[in-house]
Amino acid sequence: MTSQDDLFHPVIELPEPTRRARYDRLVGLDEMKLRLRKEAALLADPRRLQAWADSCHGSHVAALTLFADRAPLFVFAGDVGSGKSALAESFGCDLADWLDLPVYLYRLKLATRGSGLVGEMTSLIGHAFTHLHDAGRRAVSPRGVTSVSILVVDEADALVQSREAQQMHHEDRAGVDAFLAGVDSLAGARVPVLVVLCTNRVGALDPAVMRRSAATFTFTRPDDQARHAVLTQALQGLSISPETIDKIVALTGPTTDRPGYTFSDLTQRLVPAAVFRAFPDRPVRDEDLVVLAEELTPTPVFNEEPR
Numbered sequence: 001m002t003s004q005d006d007l008f009h010p011v012i013e014l015p016e017p018t019r020r021a022r023y024d025r026l027v028g029l030d031e032m033k034l035r036l037r038k039e040a041a042l043l044a045d046p047r048r049l050q051a052w053a054d055s056c057h058g059s060h061v062a063a064l065t066l067f068a069d070r071a072p073l074f075v076f077a078g079d080v081g082s083g084k085s086a087l088a089e090s091f092g093c094d095l096a097d098w099l100d101l102p103v104y105l106y107r108l109k110l111a112t113r114g115s116g117l118v119g120e121m122t123s124l125i126g127h128a129f130t131h132l133h134d135a136g137r138r139a140v141s142p143r144g145v146t147s148v149s150i151l152v153v154d155e156a157d158a159l160v161q162s163r164e165a166q167q168m169h170h171e172d173r174a175g176v177d178a179f180l181a182g183v184d185s186l187a188g189a190r191v192p193v194l195v196v197l198c199t200n201r202v203g204a205l206d207p208a209v210m211r212r213s214a215a216t217f218t219f220t221r222p223d224d225q226a227r228h229a230v231l232t233q234a235l236q237g238l239s240i241s242p243e244t245i246d247k248i249v250a251l252t253g254p255t256t257d258r259p260g261y262t263f264s265d266l267t268q269r270l271v272p273a274a275v276f277r278a279f280p281d282r283p284v285r286d287e288d289l290v291v292l293a294e295e296l297t298p299t300p301v302f303n304e305e306p307r
Contacts, residue, residue: 002123002124002127004131006109006111007108007109007111007124007127007128007131008106008107008108008109008128008131009106009107009108009109011104011105011106012104012105013102013103013104013105014090014092014093014095014096014102014103014104014105015092015093015096015097015103016093019089019090019092019093019105020090020093022086022089022090023086023087023090023091023093023094025086025233025234025267026083026086026087026090026263027226027229027230027233028222028223028225028226028227028229028230028263029083029087029226032087032217032219033087033091033094035215035217036074036087036091036215036217037091037094037095037098039074039214039215040074040091040095040148040150040194041095041098041099042067043070043072043194043214044072044095044099044145044148044192044193044194045099045144045145045148045192046067046068046190047144047145049064049067050064069187070187070214071183071184071186071187071212071213071214072183072186072187072193072194072195072214073183073194073195073196073197073209073212073213073214074194074195074196074197074213074214074215074216074217075156075196075197075199075202075205075209075210075213075215075216075217076088076196076197076198076199076217076219077198077199077200077202077216077217077218077219078200078218078219078220079200079219079220079221079262079299079301079302080200080262080264080299080302081262081263081264081265081268081299082219082220082221082262082263082264083219083263083264084198084217084219085152085154085198087219088152088154088196088198089105089107089152092104092105092148092150095148095150096148099145099148101145101146101147101148102147102148103147103148103149103150104135104147104148104149104150105150105152106132106149106150106151106152107151107152107154108128108151108152108153108154108159111124120171121171121172121174121175121178122171122174122175122177122178125159125175125178125179125182126178126181126182128151128182129178129181129182129183129185129186132149132151132182132186132193132195133185133186133189133191133193135149135193136149136186136189136191136192136193137189137191139191139192140191140192145192147192148192148193148194149192149193149194150193150194150195150196151193151194151195151196152196152198153195153196153197153198154198155198155199155200156197156198156199156205157199157200157201157202157204157205159175159176159179160175160176160179160180160197160205160206160209161176161204161205161206162204162205162206162207163176163206163208164206164207176206176208176209179209180206180208180209180212183195183212184212187212197209197213200302201302202216202218221254221259221260221261221262221263222260222261222262222263222266224249224250224253226263227248227249227252227253227260227261227266228245228246228249230263230266230267231245231248231249231266231271232245234266234267234271235271235289238283238284239283240284240286240289241286244286244289244290247290247293248270248289248290248293251290251293251294252265252266252270252293252298258297258298259298259299259300259301260298261298261299262298262299264299265296265298265299269296270289270292270293270296271289273292273296274288274289274292277292
């Protein structure tokens with residue numbers, strides 16, 4: 001069988017400092033983080049839902065049966081730089097704290113998509129889910145769940161694009177079938193494994209994938225409040241005035257001829273550019289940020305290609 005190293009990037013045990021810091025920097029997503037924590041916890045350990053029902057209702061709760069067959073699949077959809085990949089790879093830190101269990105982060109390699117040989121993609125995807133299934137099975141004991149595994153698939157539209165696309169190769173269609181079979185096998189086994197698909201092109205995903213998704217999280221560009229929170233956090237220690245931060249919030253918002261800044265535009269372009277502008281001779285000044293906010297062009301909106 002194909003080895004784990006052939007299929008996945010090095011597996012990371014969460015929580016760990018780098019991804020915890022990344023999770024904490026994703027401000028303005030509090031409601032999404034809370035929903036994700038609950039959804040992930042119940043899919044990873046369904047017995048917690050029954051324990052809640054026993055504690056709060058004390059009798060048979062018909063609604064619990066609606067959760068029984070949900071696939072352990074999330075879709076993270078949104079524009080470039082909206083934070084979906086960063087959250088996908090870091091929310092396991094919060095989940096580990098909440099469940100008081102280790103969480104193992106698996107990231108699928110592009111090589112798993114194969115080189116186009118007949119049967120190769122199907123085989124590789126099947127092997128990947130076999131590894132996950134085995135990991136999940138080892139994480140279930142008579143006393144309960146002992147760990148959770150999260151598989152993150154970035155640029156998921158390249159792996160599970162719609163089988164209705166006319167230009168789609170037979171091998172790609174077979175790969176989608178293998179992915180769906182893998183997700184279904186996890187759902188049927190009720191093991192603590194979650195799969196997260198990240199995509200800029202949610203409309204390109206196969207409808208059967210979307211139907212199986214337990215939850216779809218849509219990432220948008222930060223509004224005024226979120227941009228203020230991001231900037232306030234990122235500019236700590238630079239002595240930038242509150243009035244200047246308010247001005248930058250306004251400058252980085254959408255206008256009639258361009259979109260607003262993305263999260264990564266703020267944290268990976270604007271603030272670092274202000275630091276480089278001042279380094280090494282002087283401190284960062286308010287006007288550095290204002291000038292840059294007026295000069296920089298935000299990331300263009302990603303337009304999905306027609307199917």
